[in-house]
Amino acid sequence: MALSKKTKEAFLGPLNINNPVLVQILGICSALAVTVQLKPALVMGISVTIIVALSNVVISLMRKSIPMRIRIIVQLVVVAALVTIVSEILKAFAYDVAMQLSVYIGLIITNCILMGRLEAFAMTNNPLDSLMDGLGNGFGYAWILVVVAFVRELLGSGKLLGYQIIPDSWYVANGGFYENCGMMLMPAMALILVGCIIWAHRSINDKETK
Amino acid sequence: MEHAISLFVRSIFADNMIFAFFLGMCSYLAVSKDVKTSLGLGVAVVFVETITLPVNYLLQVYVLDKLGLGYLSFILFIAVIAAIVQLVEMVVEKFSPSLYNSLGIFLPLIAVNCAIMGASLFMQQRVQLDPENVKAIANIGDAFAYAIGSGIGWLVAIVALAGIREKMEYNDVPKPLQGIGITFITVGLMALAFMCFSGLNI
Numbered sequence: 001m002a003l004s005k006k007t008k009e010a011f012l013g014p015l016n017i018n019n020p021v022l023v024q025i026l027g028i029c030s031a032l033a034v035t036v037q038l039k040p041a042l043v044m045g046i047s048v049t050i051i052v053a054l055s056n057v058v059i060s061l062m063r064k065s066i067p068m069r070i071r072i073i074v075q076l077v078v079v080a081a082l083v084t085i086v087s088e089i090l091k092a093f094a095y096d097v098a099m100q101l102s103v104y105i106g107l108i109i110t111n112c113i114l115m116g117r118l119e120a121f122a123m124t125n126n127p128l129d130s131l132m133d134g135l136g137n138g139f140g141y142a143w144i145l146v147v148v149a150f151v152r153e154l155l156g157s158g159k160l161l162g163y164q165i166i167p168d169s170w171y172v173a174n175g176g177f178y179e180n181c182g183m184m185l186m187p188a189m190a191l192i193l194v195g196c197i198i199w200a201h202r203s204i205n206d207k208e209t210k
Numbered sequence: 211m212e213h214a215i216s217l218f219v220r221s222i223f224a225d226n227m228i229f230a231f232f233l234g235m236c237s238y239l240a241v242s243k244d245v246k247t248s249l250g251l252g253v254a255v256v257f258v259e260t261i262t263l264p265v266n267y268l269l270q271v272y273v274l275d276k277l278g279l280g281y282l283s284f285i286l287f288i289a290v291i292a293a294i295v296q297l298v299e300m301v302v303e304k305f306s307p308s309l310y311n312s313l314g315i316f317l318p319l320i321a322v323n324c325a326i327m328g329a330s331l332f333m334q335q336r337v338q339l340d341p342e343n344v345k346a347i348a349n350i351g352d353a354f355a356y357a358i359g360s361g362i363g364w365l366v367a368i369v370a371l372a373g374i375r376e377k378m379e380y381n382d383v384p385k386p387l388q389g390i391g392i393t394f395i396t397v398g399l400m401a402l403a404f405m406c407f408s409g410l411n412i
Contacts, residue, residue: 025236025239025240025390026236027236028232028235028236028239029231029232029233029234029235029236029324029328030232030324032232032235033231033232072292072321073289073292076288076289076292076321076322077285077288077289080284080285080288080289081285083284084281084282084284084285087281087284088281102335103328103331103332103334103335106283106284106287106327106331107233107324107327107328107331109284109288109327110288110322110323110324110326110327110328111324112236112322115322186401186402186405187229187230187231187232187401188229188398188399188401188402188405189398190232190398191232191394191395191397191398191401192394192395192398192399194394195387195391195392195393195394195395195398196391196395198387198390198391198394199384199386199387199391200386202386202387202391203386206385206386
């Protein structure tokens, strides 16, 4: 399938240069709250990707028939319906993860990435471009979540996806030298980590543009 | 009554919307450049929260729970919030143009502020708790206390950050970290400070 340059741009841009979390500072709330462990972060990333992509397509198909004045409500209802479906599916097939994510699944509705993309892109572009834009933004959001969760779970509890990575014999309790960094499990460290990722991202991209 | 006061104080400090749950982060980071604007947005959040949360509480307890329609709560809550924001905007415009001018631009933003929706979703969880639990919302008075408290907690957080950011204008921050990067780290440190309230109980 030959994709036009614009379609490619819509997909690739949000992964790095135009990342929704790092550059546009959208969707921060859930990005920080679900990253204590890798598994909920992955589930959250995938759910958001699916919802952004589908709602972008739906709104893009309807874009010519939505009256300007009530567009926000229409967008919210479309998103809320999709989120309800995803939430019910998660409760049915991954109950423990759904419980861990608790209110944050519902909060995908008010995730600024969704409203931002619907307003800025889907309202003015065709469905294929919108689908690519939605996928791009979803993955751009998901990889930040995965990086933050990777660091927090590894350093905070010595595990990845629930499996022990740091050998038991290293721990002080077993006569070793190692201790988990409890700070990583606290909400504050998520903010500081994202701050550091932004720092790295900016200094790399500034060099490229110069 | 005692329970409501405890709920109120806890929701300002220990269960602060920003520092404990990261809700309403987007507008929190975007609007906190100066104290005056952030105070305006903060007041608007308190206002909308105080109206929407008790309404959603009544819907949850007397409509959704009674009819077993719990899975419709997302759509219902967001519709209530969007409708009330629209209504508040029209009423304020009609009766108090000066208030409208200071709150006006923020009101549409608030419909998609996660702090408002988040408070309603937390309320949904807390309704099911045992009434003895400090976090339980057992009646409409508790719902009001929780709404006002979490709104004020958000207000305190945004005004404090705006104050720090105004001071930080004069500091020598490394170039790639300027702007949003250092703001994240500042909020992180503020969250650490707020953690000392976590054991608070009345």
